Amino acid sequence: MNQDQLKQAVARAAVEYITPMLESDTIVGVGTGSTANFFIDYLAEKKGLFDGTVASSEASAERLKSHGIPVYDLNAVDGIRVYVDGADETNPLLQLIKGGGAALTREKIVAACSEEFVCIADESKWVEVLGNFPLPVEVIPMARSYVAREIVKLGGDPVYREGVTTDNGNVILDVHNMQIAKPLELEDAINNITGVVTNGLFAARPADVLLLGTADGVKTVTSKV
Numbered sequence: 001m002n003q004d005q006l007k008q009a010v011a012r013a014a015v016e017y018i019t020p021m022l023e024s025d026t027i028v029g030v031g032t033g034s035t036a037n038f039f040i041d042y043l044a045e046k047k048g049l050f051d052g053t054v055a056s057s058e059a060s061a062e063r064l065k066s067h068g069i070p071v072y073d074l075n076a077v078d079g080i081r082v083y084v085d086g087a088d089e090t091n092p093l094l095q096l097i098k099g100g101g102a103a104l105t106r107e108k109i110v111a112a113c114s115e116e117f118v119c120i121a122d123e124s125k126w127v128e129v130l131g132n133f134p135l136p137v138e139v140i141p142m143a144r145s146y147v148a149r150e151i152v153k154l155g156g157d158p159v160y161r162e163g164v165t166t167d168n169g170n171v172i173l174d175v176h177n178m179q180i181a182k183p184l185e186l187e188d189a190i191n192n193i194t195g196v197v198t199n200g201l202f203a204a205r206p207a208d209v210l211l212l213g214t215a216d217g218v219k220t221v222t223s224k225v
């Protein structure tokens with residue numbers, strides 16, 4: 001199976017996983033990226049079985065609406081039953097790097113509001129130690145150079161993602177060359193730099209369940225394994 005087929009398999013598995021949760025008042029959180037796009041397309045087959053969605057990006061909101069799936073403002077819902085999203089990397093504790101699609105801040109907010117976070121990823125995303133994928137950091141534009149200098153002090157190599165503006169009107173620094181031995185500490189340290197909105201480490205709020213697409217089928221991984 002190629003990577004797209006693995007993404008389709010985990011997206012399909014995620015729809016099956018959440019189907020027992022779908023009731024007339026269920027709100028589903030929906031992530032961003034190519035794997036999440038497959039999930040949206042399959043979720044459309046279940047529309048009418050649940051209330052609606054909260055999206056982690058304008059792009060996902062548009063895709064959901066194109067299928068006729070209701071999309072709510074997060075402030076208009078009481079809570080999110082389950083959040084389904086992809087990742088750029090996951091370690092065995094289901095701590096993630098996210099934000100390859102620049103949606104990390106809204107993704108982190110939706111994850112924080114969700115009872116359960118189901119990550120969907122192909123096996124290329126599985127690592128023992130996070131950090132091969134450059135860590136995205138969303139930054140207030142005027143603080144870009146200051147934040148970059150502070151990240152260098154933490155041992156990283158920040159690169160401005162040129163031409164990208166987030167849905168929140170900010171910029172992205174991608175931090176290269178970090179083997180992230182202590183994800184919780186680094187998540188906090190970067191978030192404490194003035195001008196940082198958030199970073200793409202999901203360590204304080206890891207996924208609860210990982211549906212991992214492999215050549216042998218979709219594996220269900222929990223961090224307690």
Ligand SMILES: O=C(CO)[C@H](O)[C@H](O)COP(=O)(O)O
Binds near residue numbers: 032036085088103107
């Ligand atoms: O964090 C994300 C977007 O900000 C995505 O979940 C991540 O980049 C994975 O994307 P894809 O499913 O296309 O591989």
